[in-house]
Amino acid sequence: METNTSYDPSFAREVFENVDSGEEIKMCMQCGMCAASCPLREHMDYPPRQIFSMIRAGKRDMVLNANSIMMCTSCYTCQVRCPRGIPVIDVMHGLAHYAISKGILTRKDTAVFGREFWQQIYKTGRIDEKDLSRRYFFADGIITGIKKSLQMARMGIIMLLHGRMKILPEKKIKGIKSLRSMLDKAMQTGKGGSEV
Amino acid sequence: MAEVEATNQTLLVVGGGMSGITAALEAAEAGYDVILIEKNPYLGGRVTQLYQYFPKLCPPNCGLEINFRRMKLNPRIRFFTLAEVEKISGEEGNYNVTVKLNPRFITEKCTCCGKCSDVCDTEIDNPFNFGMDKIKAVYLPHEFAFPMRYVMDPSIVGTDEAKKCKDACKYDAIDLDMKATTFDLNVGAIVWACGWTPYDASKIEYYGFGRYKNVITNMMMERLASPNGPTAGKILRPSDGKEVKNVAFIQCAGSRDQNYLPYCSGVCCLASMKQSTYLRDQYPDCNITIFFIDIRALDRLEDFYTKVKEDEKVTFIKSKIASITEDEATGDLLLEGENTNTGERIQMTFDMVVLATGMVPNSLDLESAPSVSKDEYGFMTLDPNNTGIYGAGCVKRPTDVASSVQDATGAALRAIQSVTRR
Numbered sequence: 001m002e003t004n005t006s007y008d009p010s011f012a013r014e015v016f017e018n019v020d021s022g023e024e025i026k027m028c029m030q031c032g033m034c035a036a037s038c039p040l041r042e043h044m045d046y047p048p049r050q051i052f053s054m055i056r057a058g059k060r061d062m063v064l065n066a067n068s069i070m071m072c073t074s075c076y077t078c079q080v081r082c083p084r085g086i087p088v089i090d091v092m093h094g095l096a097h098y099a100i101s102k103g104i105l106t107r108k109d110t111a112v113f114g115r116e117f118w119q120q121i122y123k124t125g126r127i128d129e130k131d132l133s134r135r136y137f138f139a140d141g142i143i144t145g146i147k148k149s150l151q152m153a154r155m156g157i158i159m160l161l162h163g164r165m166k167i168l169p170e171k172k173i174k175g176i177k178s179l180r181s182m183l184d185k186a187m188q189t190g191k192g193g194s195e196v
Numbered sequence: 197m198a199e200v201e202a203t204n205q206t207l208l209v210v211g212g213g214m215s216g217i218t219a220a221l222e223a224a225e226a227g228y229d230v231i232l233i234e235k236n237p238y239l240g241g242r243v244t245q246l247y248q249y250f251p252k253l254c255p256p257n258c259g260l261e262i263n264f265r266r267m268k269l270n271p272r273i274r275f276f277t278l279a280e281v282e283k284i285s286g287e288e289g290n291y292n293v294t295v296k297l298n299p300r301f302i303t304e305k306c307t308c309c310g311k312c313s314d315v316c317d318t319e320i321d322n323p324f325n326f327g328m329d330k331i332k333a334v335y336l337p338h339e340f341a342f343p344m345r346y347v348m349d350p351s352i353v354g355t356d357e358a359k360k361c362k363d364a365c366k367y368d369a370i371d372l373d374m375k376a377t378t379f380d381l382n383v384g385a386i387v388w389a390c391g392w393t394p395y396d397a398s399k400i401e402y403y404g405f406g407r408y409k410n411v412i413t414n415m416m417m418e419r420l421a422s423p424n425g426p427t428a429g430k431i432l433r434p435s436d437g438k439e440v441k442n443v444a445f446i447q448c449a450g451s452r453d454q455n456y457l458p459y460c461s462g463v464c465c466l467a468s469m470k471q472s473t474y475l476r477d478q479y480p481d482c483n484i485t486i487f488f489i490d491i492r493a494l495d496r497l498e499d500f501y502t503k504v505k506e507d508e509k510v511t512f513i514k515s516k517i518a519s520i521t522e523d524e525a526t527g528d529l530l531l532e533g534e535n536t537n538t539g540e541r542i543q544m545t546f547d548m549v550v551l552a553t554g555m556v557p558n559s560l561d562l563e564s565a566p567s568v569s570k571d572e573y574g575f576m577t578l579d580p581n582n583t584g585i586y587g588a589g590c591v592k593r594p595t596d597v598a599s600s601v602q603d604a605t606g607a608a609l610r611a612i613q614s615v616t617r618r
Contacts, residue, residue: 035536
């Protein structure tokens with residue numbers, strides 16, 4: 001880590017004001033429970049505890065470019081165990097959302113997957129596994145799409161055999177309009193709540 | 197015994213631990229009549245279970261003996277063991293208290309010869325040692341017990357076992373027909389000193405207390421180190437009785453955690469450091485690791501922290517341990533966490549783990565008692581509109597023995613002021 005000891009509160013203020021659940025990090029006492037509980041700890045640049053510490057220290061670029069903020073799988077282990085009741089997942093997703101809104105795409109795949117997932121929920125109210133995979137795989141063009149599809153072909157067949165994926169398209173849920181109005185409302189309330 | 201004289205100038209002290217004993221003695225020595233009641237069969241409370249005090253590392257029995265002697269010499273104190281408050285009615289200056297006296301089944305004639313215990317075959321978990329060993333169902337609570345008298349577990353009363361014990365007693369000190377009785381007291385003021393209970397560590401699921409034998413609590417460690425404990429003072433790990441070479445202390449086990457015990461008990465850091473000296477005295481080669489969030493050794497007690505830190509066999513690591521996993525074959529324990537100073541992942545194996553659990557105030561809730569005000573964590577607060585009942589010691593805040601004694605002296609003065617105002 002850098003040994004720059006100067007303290008710059010401007011980034012912390014930026015996070016408190018613009019990031020969904022950003023103010024929650026004020027509660028952090030740096031115990032490391034989140035870091036030790038995280039199943040993806042080995043793959044992250046910095047665990048949540050360090051991200052929170054870096055926000056306070058004003059390390060804007062390091063935080064927004066960290067792969068960690070887009071790596072959270074919402075397993076909730078850290079959030080359940082946090083001794084100060086910080087919604088760690090909400091903060092991590094909030095930071096990811098904020099980074100994307102600033103044009104920082106450290107993990108493009110994650111962002112694309114999130115976008116496609118969201119759009120499908122918005123359209124039909126449920127996830128169509130094959131349609132979601134198709135959109136996700138082919139987001140970077142046909143050739144990478146075919147490559148990625150072939151890699152996952154075996155998984156696809158197993159899912160088909162077990163009835164986890166249907167050949168026919170999924171239908172819209174009943175009351176899709178009510179769901180959409182709820183989602184619209186949610187989009188308006190969150191900080192920085194623009195479409196991904 | 198049911199005739200207990202008391203007036204509205206009498207003080208009642210509920211709880212015969214260090215705080216209760218102190219409040220009772222200070223008031224009695226100032227010339228007031230005091231009645232002290234205690235629910236255990238012995239006085240002294242949690243302090244009797246400790247091996248040494250921090251920071252002086254001296255044995256608590258010494259101070260207790262002095263206090264017991266003061267009590268014996270003072271005719272103004274009357275005390276009852278195995279007694280509980282059932283009901284309090286009335287108001288400051290004129291309380292009516294119903295006290296329930298549970299049967300001991302052993303009378304004052306007991307000489308502690310131990311014959312009843314010798315013939316008794318039934319064994320029960322020893323509550324004094326947190327169930328780490330068994331005792332006979334007729335027993336002396338511990339060897340410094342005051343009053344020095346045996347007690348019979350109610351579970352064997354009515355069986356042939358109990359009759360066998362009665363027949364073995366040469367002094368006719370066993371009364372199997374003893375029943376729970378109640379009596380009423382008229383008192384002017386009450387000192388509430390009902391103490392604390394160690395936080396139930398089995399609630400912290402990821403530490404495996406109760407499932408893994410070698411995960412113990414700090415109070416169990418006190419018993420393991422005590423010469424009158426389950427291992428006669430030798431610190432051995434519970435699963436196989438082996439000597440320990442590598443021990444971890446986990447600070448804030450449940451404490452400072454919204455999901456468990458939200459506050460800091462203020463003594464566990466010092467208790468763990470004190471217990472590290474127990475280990476170092478017995479095992480010169482033993483490695484000790486203390487995992488902490490912050491070390492809270494306040495005021496002059498920081499000197500003790502400095503002293504322990506100088507020991508090269510004691511390592512302090514800033515981390516809240518996230519999980520303990522037991523190796524079933526060896527009973528060793530794998531600890532995982534994040535070293536928050538370096539950011540490195542911790543994966544370390546230990547022979548034994550001591551959880552530094554916090555203090556939970558004992559309940560104040562009584563049916564039809566005058567309401568006592570409490571804070572959000574259940575500790576008693578002083579309500580200026582509701583005088584007459586005064587807290588003392590750990591029922592007011594988690595604290596060490598020295599502060600409890602000071603606090604109890606203050607509570608005794610408040611209670612005296614309350615009755616002299618009448």
